[in-house]
Amino acid sequence: MSTVNKGFASDNWSGVCPEIMTALVEANVGHLFAYGEGDEQVSQTAVRKFEEHFGKDIAVFFVYNGTAANVLGINQFMNSYHAVVTASTAHLNEDECGAPEKFIGTKILKIHTDNGKINYSQVEPFLKSIGFQHHSQPKVISISQVTEMGTVYTTEEVKTLADFAHRNNMYLHMDGARISNAVVALNTDFKSITADAGVDVLSFGGTKNGLMFGEAVVFFNKKMAFEFEYARKQGMQLHSKMRYIASQFTRYLTDDLWKNNATSANSMAKKLAYQIAKIPQLKISQSVNANGVFVLMPSNLIPQLQEQYFFHVWNETPQIDGNINMKEVRLMCSWDTTEEDIDGFTNLIRDELSK
Ligand SMILES: Cc1ncc(COP(=O)(O)O)c(C=O)c1O
Incomplete structure (x- = not known):
């Protein structure tokens, strides 16, 4: 097998960590319901793990990758005449090949940032479009935690943005491709920087931190996930052998x-x-x-x-x-x-x- 040199290209150039590989092998036994349906225990166990870390009032949906988690999670709050406000450096804006524009139909309103972070006063100017029929309507603020520039929002900064979003009838999405790195950096826990801080929907990633593949869309209010299962299927993100995503997350969220x-x-x-x-x-x-x-x-x-x-x-x-x-x-x-x-x-x- 030819490998590239082990450098510092990206945290997804590394392989799968041994514990996750073992979990995959352990999940690879017998026949189970496909799609996580019926009483398929592996997927249900993974959801219980998320509840341990994020609280009970959540809805968790597994998808294949981070781009899909972002697009589908944000789409839940949007019509195509809405807009998402995000940093110019955001993966959503730079690295998703126009998937949000194609699948949500959304306009992306970009905020220039030198360090990857945005604050509410930079979002404020976009509010003047609200109620003006010629402009797309800002509906979601999306932040990356960790940002694409390696910086981390403090819990207070997330709260301020969430409060601002909610005051203005908007939602806060967090791209958590590296959320575990952020939690460690802040010396906190998953719930404090998401559910408790007012995040509405999270793209929870693990591929950058030892998983083989898979991402979870987590809504911090079950009602917000209304009919999301259909959007996921129509969005081509319902994995049939669900146990291979679920078992990775169960192990990932166990024993630290x-x-x-x-x-x-x-x-x-x-x-x-x-x-x-x-x-x-x-x-x-x-x-x-x-x-x-x-x-x-x-x-x-x-x-x-x-x-x-x-x-x-x-x-x-x-x-x-x-x-x-x-x-x-x-x-x-x-x-x-x-x-x-x-x-x-x-x-x-x-x-x-x-x-
Ligand atoms: C900030 C951020 N969000 C999301 C993703 C997920 O992307 P993918 O669709 O490749 O899983 C990445 C991966 O590079 C990322 O860096």
Whole structure:
């Protein structure tokens, strides 16, 4: 099997963590109801696990991936003449190939952000469209937790946005592709930064933190999930062998597996940032809150490093620092990133810079 070098490209370049693989193998026994229907216990057990972490008044639906979770979750609150307000950097806006526009029919109202986060005063100007028949009607605010820039909303910031949304007859969606990393970063629990903070619907991800695949759409009020099962099926996201998504989430939410994996990834990012901060030619460009480190580095250094430790250039637009051409790169740590990876990478940077 050919693999790419183990670098810092993304937290979904890593494999499946052993505990999840074991859970999949254990689920791979006998015949069960398909689609999680009937008295299929594996899916029901997974839903009970979500209830342990998020409280009882939730409705949980498993889907294949994060794009679908975002699109279907948001769609629940929208007509095609509504709009979703989000950060310009949001996955929803940048990396879903127009899926929200196609499947919801929505307009995306973008807020420019340097750090991935938005606040209510940036949403406020869009309110002037409400009630004006020529404009699409803002209906959902969507935030990513962790953001695409590696930053994390505090619980207070989430609450403020949720209150603002509700005061204005809107809903708050959270793209939680990396929610476990955010919970660890804030030293809190899932419920405090979602249900208790006023989030209406969450895309709960695990693929970035050790799962093979699968995502959950979680509504924090059962009534909000009215007829969602039909939207999921029509949206081509009803998995037939449901036990293979459900069993992963059950294991993920048991014995702190989610927390251990995220703690490891986040602490590796801190170590990486610490090492990088000691190299004067490099500049950390975003707060390192969770498992991503954004760095400005000399452009000519990048290809040499990528040969041994692949990572993505985040911003292709060069920034000139003195007379040095710099680019911003993104370094993601994963549940399986090790200290050796970090030492090897930072030693390579030093070696290349000293040539
Ligand atoms: C912030 C964010 N949201 C959602 C996703 C989920 O995307 P996918 O549809 O590939 O599962 C990703 C993956 O890159 C992401 O980074």
